[in-house]
Amino acid sequence: MSAGRRAAFRRLPRPAPRRGCGRTRGDLHDLTFCDHAVTVVDPRLPPRVWYPARGLATVWHTDAAVAPQALADLLGRTRARILTALAQPAGTTDLAHRLGLSPGTVSQHLGVPHRAGLVTRARHSHVVLYMRSPLGHRLAI
Structure with a gap:
């Protein structure tokens, strides 16, 4: 392209995901409550596939509560934090995150409890x- 020519860009409309899941706001596609991949086929646009993000079960989780000091004194701070975080069942990777x-570390510390x-x-x-x-529940609360 020569320096004297200017490129022209035009914005094409972005289709919303189909099959009733997700909302579109500008460039954002909300697939939080969608449990499957969505493919958008539009000859004017490049092919697109939107899919739900991994780890959606932890979207509303807050950081684990601080373990009570008596529990930390009994089990150790890390084991007490892990036991407190197990208010809902979780795997080692989720707990580690x-x-x-x-x-x-999480796997090793789960062995003792x-x-x-x-x-x-x-x-x-x-x-x-x-x-x-x-027993662990009674001890953690």
């Missing part, structure tokens, strides 16, 4: 979910 720890009967675990597909046992 929420607590700012490595998955290996599991052996003590404070935490139970169950396999769900390829993820091992940890949850408080009734």
Whole structure:
């Protein structure tokens, strides 16, 4: 393109995702409550696929509450934070992300409460979910 010519750009309308999920606001496509990928085919636009982001179950989670000092004195600060964070079942990667720890650290620290009967675990597909046992729940609250 020569320096004397100017490029002209025109904005094409962006189609909204189909099948009733998602909202479009400008360039943002909200697929929070959509459980499947959406393909938009428009010959005027490049091909597009919108899909829900991973980790949507943690969208409304806040950082884990600070563990009570007595629990931290009993179990140690990291184990107490992990037990407090297990108000809902979670895997090691999810816990590590929420607590700012490595998955290996979380896995290692879950071993002691599991052996003590404070935490139970169950396999769900390829993820091992940890949850408080009734004793662990009574201790954490």
